[in-house]
Amino acid sequence: MAGTRGALMGLILVFGTAYGQSAPAAGTRTQPAVSPEGRDSLKITLRMYNYGVARSTLVQAEGKATVILNQAGLETAWVDCPATPAEFKSYPACQRPLSTTDFAVKLVTADEPDRFHSHHEAMGRAMPCTRDQDGCSAYVFYRKVLEVAADGIADKSQVLGHAMVHEIGHLLLGPDSHTASGIMRGRWDKRDLQTIAQGYLAFSERQSEHIREEIRERSAVQQVQLGKAQMQ
Numbered sequence: 097m098a099g100t101r102g103a104l105m106g107l108i109l110v111f112g113t114a115y116g117q118s119a120p121a122a123g124t125r126t127q128p129a130v131s132p133e134g135r136d137s138l139k140i141t142l143r144m145y146n147y148g149v150a151r152s153t154l155v156q157a158e159g160k161a162t163v164i165l166n167q168a169g170l171e172t173a174w175v176d177c178p179a180t181p182a183e184f185k186s187y188p189a190c191q192r193p194l195s196t197t198d199f200a201v202k203l204v205t206a207d208e209p210d211r212f213h214s215h216h217e218a219m220g221r222a223m224p225c226t227r228d229q230d231g232c233s234a235y236v237f238y239r240k241v242l243e244v245a246a247d248g249i250a251d252k253s254q255v256l257g258h259a260m261v262h263e264i265g266h267l268l269l270g271p272d273s274h275t276a277s278g279i280m281r282g283r284w285d286k287r288d289l290q291t292i293a294q295g296y297l298a299f300s301e302r303q304s305e306h307i308r309e310e311i312r313e314r315s316a317v318q319q320v321q322l323g324k325a326q327m328q
């Protein structure tokens with residue numbers, strides 16, 4: 097399994113404007129949701145394309161992200177995906193067909209591509225994502241994560257986990273989903289980082305409801321698409 101690679105050295109906390117269930121298999125880590133009482137359990141799968149974040153950092157970041165997504169009512173399965181096409185065969189879980197509740201999270205450790213430079217302070221970018229789209233994707237720029245972590249308030253895995261959830265939030269809530277507080281705040285200040293270090297920034301209840309509804313709708317779309325595929 098490819099996976100661990102060295103992290104790079106790395107306070108600017110601006111996020112880019114974004115646009116926009118499967119059974120466990122090898123390479124899949126399901127962290128079961130403890131469904132808040134009275135809520136149904138909704139599942140998403142996050143396919144992780146790791147271009148150089150240390151394995152231990154990523155696992156911790158996934159743990160933090162799981163807690164935040166769980167709090168919003170989502171059960172999350174994490175799937176390792178290859179960093180290069182040549183490694184594809186080593187990642188069987190990543191070969192499953194994509195669905196509308198699968199999302200790709202790409203951890204970029206080099207400078208972000210020029211096409212993303214419109215917000216050069218951004219820690220990530222979510223690509224346009226329609227409800228019937230399989231495998232919507234978001235990028236997290238790890239160098240920016242390290243810059244934020246460098247001030248010593250929250251560590252890199254905590255910041256990374258939050259940055260991943262923030263971009264997933266854009267995939268599910270849309271591009272204009274920044275709020276004055278919480279995980280969808282467009283700029284995290286010192287107090288936010290202290291919250292990140294001590295616990296986590298959460299989705300608001302309204303955002304959580306919106307997210308659950310979006311996953312319900314996406315699941316329904318997926319069922320329709322599966323039905324059509326079986327009739328062909």
Ligand SMILES: [Zn+2]
Nearest residue numbers: 111112113282
């Ligand atoms: Zn944002």
